[in-house]
Amino acid sequence: MSFSSETKAELCRIPVSRDCCAMAEAYGLLLFAHTFSHTEICMVTGSAPLAHRIPPLFARAFGVTVRLPEPGAGGRYVLKVTEPAALARIFSALGYDLKYHLTYHLNRNVIEEDCCRAAFLRGIFLAAGTVAGPDKKTHLELTTSHHALCREVMSLMLDMELSPRQAMRKSTSLLYWKDSGGVEDFLTLIGAQHAALEMMQAKVEKQVRNRINRRVNCEAANVIKASNAAAEQIAAIRRALDRGGWEVFPDNLHETIRLRLEDPTASLAELAARLDPPISKPGLSHRMRRIVTIARSAAEEEPK
Ligand SMILES: [Zn+2]
Incomplete structure (x- = not known):
């Protein structure tokens, strides 16, 4: 299992303790999902723990039923919401107007509390994040094809004293960190303490190993x-x-x-x-x- 998959599995074990945070996490998932429109919501993931987390999360956040499908080729799960009444409930809970069809912008009213902001970023990472393992070069990134959304999330993160960098890869916008401090802070904030700890341990072990090698050579x-x-x-x-x-x-x-x-x-x-x-x-x-x-x-x- 890749370090990204392990980290997502860890995040999916976090119990959702408050209704406000359930909605915030679901909101992060939706904004960075495959499709989030007034006619269809479609979430695609290769993470089985995430596929299993989505139905209870959406039931709690919006009172909406999402069916858990059988995994398709390569273990990919495709979870959809297409029923108009369910879409209307989700839109109204998130403060969106079904008439305007504008979904890919950030409604900060949904994520005013600190607890909700952390849950929101967890949702984004689950939907669109990858992180390199402690044995690799430090890298964590979140991707979306919606540039305005990327900028809005960036400014939210700056308010939260996280400092990602922003870049384009072909038509995809990314927010990323290459410094281990930034990656560890982000993982800790969204609740992946174990993954953050593994990264810190790997860093310390490497420093000690280098110091020993230098001394032995000398x-x-x-x-x-x-x-x-x-x-x-x-x-x-x-x-x-x-x-x-x-x-x-x-x-x-x-x-x-x-x-x-x-x-x-x-x-x-x-x-x-x-x-x-x-x-x-x-x-x-x-x-x-x-x-x-x-x-x-x-x-x-x-x-x-
Ligand atoms: Zn909350």
Whole structure:
């Protein structure tokens, strides 16, 4: 199941607690439906939970019966209202005049309360929304072929302090968000808390993963650098010993050289602690440079 379908299924589990919100949600569905005219209402959806939600929602909101059909090809449900008396009830409840046939504009009187506005946007998302999953690039969009309606919904959203962006795709108008904050806010507002939480978790996990990768890479680079340095020291010492023996080095450096040769992978800090008496790491680093310089000149190498 896609993340959009999961989100719609989650929204369809929200109980409709108030009559005002039932009407607001149905209004959002109608405005973004396939057809909303004075002769026919037609809602098309591939979401089974939504198809099952519509009949009780319309009964509650308008006292109108909508028949739940069998799903057609590809699991698509087509729900229709064509009976004139039912259409008249819906139009009058939403404050529309059947004579003027103008349906695709926003009657804000229906959605004055905050609770109703959230339900209205839920209806729009159910009818015309898609959202990309947490594993994909952040994107939530609502589409309609009615440009004036798109602008009116945009201005409602701005009043609600949501800030979608508006665009055209061929003859379709869209409202969309590409920022995870905007998508999470919208999903939370319309009641898809679980979907919003999944997006937030995915974002946090990604940040943590990136931080760990950066640290691991950095530590690995340091280890490689240190072991390359140790390998060079050891190679220079061995060449000097081969050529001139231990006399090449002053007595006070012999213990350090022996420790280095015995344990090629030990860090400078580890070697420094093993010396008797122990010395500081910078002290040992200085001593190692001296050893390498002596070793190189003994092996008739130019110091680097
Ligand atoms: Zn309400």
